[in-house]
Amino acid sequence: MNKLYVVGLGPGGAEGMTAAARAALDRADLLCGYTRYLDLVRPLYPDKAWYATPMTGELDRCRYALEAARGGKTVAMVCGGDPGVYGMAGPLLELAGPDARDVEVVPGVTAALSGGAVLGAPLMHDFCLISLSDRLTPWERIEGRLRAAAMGDFVICLYNPASHGRPGHLRRACGVLLEAGLAPGTPCGWVRNIGRPGEEARVLTLAELRDEPVDMFTTVFIGNSQTEIREGRLVTPRGYREET
């Protein structure tokens, strides 16, 4: 099989991509991906062949990319953020079989990092990422993870807080965390369209977050017991102040 790169684009435009990601796209004969992400890179490579599928077409997209690489093409499967975080690296490695040796994962800046940078420094101490999408995970398991995260006093970053088919997930998640003992005043934040036109962000409390309308292009941050709002930004301390 020829090389199949699974490439993380980071938050959006060319400036969020690593040099290694850019080099992989340069080398590819064929670009594959979810339409939304492919549209971010097609202007950079107007003459390359491409294959786009809607969001739910993951397996179709993976099989097409694998067949193209087996047929001799150098292929890049593009993913928003990092391909290893709720991205295409896993399904591709599962489907590739022994050809997995020719699959190279090129990491990128996932929304927890790019969104955290917009809000300040919410992830300065131990944190966890939880997706609120129940398309592939039972909601009970998601609630269990939220409770465990609360028990461990982790900073929490939520992916997929909402979608057309899943209204009210963020409200339910905030409810679980409040029941688990998080203070209603816990500093939180969200960022929408990170690194893209129309980027927006807000810092607010957990009680306010529960009633906040969010969409699928939003990443949500919930502080730990130490997180503070400083000059309008979220900062989780590591304890450096005691060090002097």
Place this chain on the structure above:
Amino acid sequence: MNKLYVVGLGPGGAEGMTAAARAALDRADLLCGYTRYLDLVRPLYPDKAWYATPMTGELDRCRYALEAARGGKTVAMVCGGDPGVYGMAGPLLELAGPDARDVEVVPGVTAALSGGAVLGAPLMHDFCLISLSDRLTPWERIEGRLRAAAMGDFVICLYNPASHGRPGHLRRACGVLLEAGLAPGTPCGWVRNIGRPGEEARVLTLAELRDEPVDMFTTVFIGNSQTEIREGRLVTPRGYREET
């Protein structure tokens, strides 16, 4: 105050940096950082002024960078990986006061992502990052987080699994996870010197990991109950197989 960029270098060389990180370094008059990370970028900018401190000199480094920016210099504080994950973004924002508005966090690829890409796709489902360093966090709190992570069946990525002053931390952490019910055969892995000369990686079980010698340049991955070893790589499924 002039602009102070807090820049994530990603795993190591120039190819792991985003275009935005590179642009921030281009604009800076002065580069600050821990000696080890500064050495990674100084060859790219041989003519720029720089200020290096050892690893434990974080606050000194932050104050120096802030004073230089207040004095009219454009400053870049460089961090390995991402500046918002156990990096300098937090301490700088804490010390900056109202000048925080001129501090811009430029995210980078943290070791969980770059190391995960080397091992396959271990972080494809909900995961947490835990640092085993007890320099600024009591060990009891670290153990509590490990137990919570086990309870939530999170994939776990461990930073700072060892150092000269902290022998045996990884062994103790594995012990806590085994006591908390993780199977001894849980697929795990580690990566050392990610993206740098001498990169090494190994896939192994949790029981084997407990006895593994690791150093401070190593990042450790512990699978969840679903993680598998496929063609020598770690893959955590999201359940896409059921989707066809």
